[in-house]
Every structure is written in C-alpha cells, then in structure tokens.
Amino acid sequence: GAVVSQHPSWVICKSGTSVKIECRSLDFQATTMFWYRQFPKQSLMLMATSNEGSKATYEQGVEKDKFLINHASLTLSTLTVTSAHPEDSSFYICSAEGRGETQYFGPGTRLLVL
Amino acid sequence: GESVGLHLPTLSVQEGDNSIINCAYSNSASDYFIWYKQESGKGPQFIIDIRSNMDKRQGQRVTVLLNKTVKHLSLQIAATQPGDSAVYFCAEKSGFQKLVFGTGTRLLVSP
Numbered sequence: 102g103a104v105v106s107q108h109p110s111w112v113i114c115k116s117g118t119s120v121k122i123e124c125r126s127l128d129f130q131a132t133t134m135f136w137y138r139q140f141p142k143q144s145l146m147l148m149a150t151s152n153e154g155s156k157a158t159y160e161q162g163v164e165k166d167k168f169l170i171n172h173a174s175l176t177l178s179t180l181t182v183t184s185a186h187p188e189d190s191s192f193y194i195c196s197a198e199g200r201g202e203t204q205y206f207g208p209g210t211r212l213l214v215l
Numbered sequence: 216g217e218s219v220g221l222h223l224p225t226l227s228v229q230e231g232d233n234s235i236i237n238c239a240y241s242n243s244a245s246d247y248f249i250w251y252k253q254e255s256g257k258g259p260q261f262i263i264d265i266r267s268n269m270d271k272r273q274g275q276r277v278t279v280l281l282n283k284t285v286k287h288l289s290l291q292i293a294a295t296q297p298g299d300s301a302v303y304f305c306a307e308k309s310g311f312q313k314l315v316f317g318t319g320t321r322l323l324v325s326p
Contacts, residue, residue, distance in 0.1 A: 103261070135314075142223055144304060144316045145259070194258045202247050204314055206258035 104128050105197050107207035114185055115215055122180045122210045124195030130175035131197035135204060136168070139192045151178045185214040223302060225321040234292040236320045238305030243286060245307040249314070250279060250290045254301045262290070262303075292322075300324045 104127040114120050124134055132153050137145040149159045149170050157170035167189075169181040178197075182189055190213050196204040228234050240248070246267040251259035265272045265279045265288075272279050278291040288305050305317040 105258075107258075144318050147313055150313065196258075202308060203249065203261060203264060205261060206251070209256070209258045211256070 103199050103203075103205040105195065105205050105207040107195055107210050109210060110208060111211040111213075113213045113215065116186050117184055119181055119183045120185055120212060122182075122193055122195075122212075124178045124180070124197070124207050126176045126197040126199065126205075129197070129199045131178075131199060132175060133198040134172060134178040135196045135198070136170060136178075136180050137194045137196065139194060139209075145194065148180075182212065185212070187214045190214045223319050223321045225323060227323045227325065228295050230295060230297060230324055230326050232295055234290075234295045234299070234322060234324075236290045236292075236303050236322065238288040238290075238317050238320075240286050240288060240305065240307045240315075240317070242307060242309055242315070243283075244309040245315075246310065247308040248279070248281060248288050249306045249308075250277075250288075251304045251306060252299075252301045253304060253319075259304060295322075295324050297324045297326055 106125045108123045134151045136148045139145050147160050148163045149157045151157045151170045151172040153172045159165045172178040192209050192211050194209040196206045249264040250262040252262050253259045263274045263277050263279050265281050270281050276293045280289045302319045302321050304319045306314045308314045
C-alpha cells in the first residue's frame with residue numbers, strides 16, 4: 102500500500118514552453134500533497150504544500166506564478182512549470198501524506214529544459 | 216543550482232557487516248522522525264519511523280534509535296547487502312509543521 106506515482110518520469114522541452122507533472126496516490130486518499138525539488142547530491146527542497154480543494158502554500162522564494170499547483174481531487178495533484186528555462190532543469194518529486202503523518206514519495210520527474 | 220564541491224558524507228561497508236547511519240536534528244520540539252532511502256534517479260522510499268515517546272523501534276533488518284537528550288537519530292542496518300547501497304535521509308517534524316530533511320548519507324556496500 103501507500104503507492105505514489107508521477108508522470109512523466111522524464112521530460113525534455115524547449116525553453117519557454119510549459120510542462121505539467123502529475124502526482125497520484127494510487128491506493129489511498131491524500132488530502133495533502135507536497136512538491137519538492139532536488140539538485141544533484143543535495144537534499145530535498147520543499148517547494149509547496151498542496152491541499153485538496155484549496156490554494157497551495159508556497160515556500161519562501163518559490164514563485165507561485167511560475168510553478169502552478171492544482172490539487173483537484175484526493176488522489177491527484179499537478180505541478181505546471183510555466184515558461185520553463187534551463188535553470189528550471191531539476192528532479193521534481195511529489196509526496197502524499199497518507200495514514201498518519203508519513204509522507205510517501207513518488208518516483209520523481211527529471212526535467213531538462215534546452 | 217548545484218553547489219560546486221558539495222559532497223555527501225559516505226559510509227563504506229562490506230557486505231554482511233552492520234551499518235550505522237547517524238543524524239543530528241536541530242529542533243528539540245520535533246516529535247516525529249522518519250528515515251528514507253533514495254536510490255539514484257528515484258524518489259525517497261520510506262524505511263522506518265519513530266515518535267518522540269519512543270527511543271527504539273525495529274523493523275525488518277533495520278532499527279532506529281532516538282536520543283532526545285542530544286537530539287540524535289540513528290539507523291542501524293543489519294547484515295548489509297549490496298542492494299542497501301543508496302543515500303539515506305533522516306527527516307524530522309514538529310506537530311503540523313513541514314517535514315525537514317537532513318543532508319543525507321551515502322551508503323556504499325562492497326561485495
């Protein structure tokens with residue numbers, strides 16, 4: 102149980118385009134989902150907390166207009182990187198809070214912006 | 216972006232040895248702790264958790280120890296296997312606050 106999926110697993114796009122990443126909790130309902138970003142050899146950096154049916158809460162320094170988050174249902178949250186640029190290239194990971202306080206992570210999405 | 220020169224602490228062990236990965240946490244109010252394993256190119260995988268009202272918890276081949284006095288958390292892996300090679304992160308949480316991750320430790324298991 103407690104499986105979280107992400108799609109796509111990797112994406113290459115041209116600078117200026119937008120990219121949508123989906124995060125799904127497959128076998129449990131998640132009222133709260135989280136989006137992280139991870140650079141090579143570094144720890145996870147929380148970008149935003151996504152609550153079902155309400156606006157996401159962004160961490161300091163994260164542009165909410167650039168990283169659009171939608172949590173339309175208890176099993177799906179999406180992150181859209183708008184007008185992507187090479188500096189947005191990174192590993193994006195979502196997690197879902199299931200039973201209790203434990204966060205279960207998706208497999209990650211590697212984004213490369215050319 | 217990437218910090219030039221940044222490297223993870225590394226623990227190298229032989230297959231079959233016991234491994235101990237340590238973590239110092241900062242918030243004395245933290246009441247929930249988790250260990251995650253992250254393999255290259257994958258998301259973190261839940262290993263074991265512990266609440267602050269406990270000082271030890273055991274799972275399959277893993278044991279987490281919590282010392283609140285010195286704010287120290289450790290993960291012990293018995294009979295370490297090559298498949299255990301990964302980066303291990305501790306994470307702490309206080310009440311409804313966000314999960315805070317440690318910097319990570321790379322475990323290398325030699326056959």
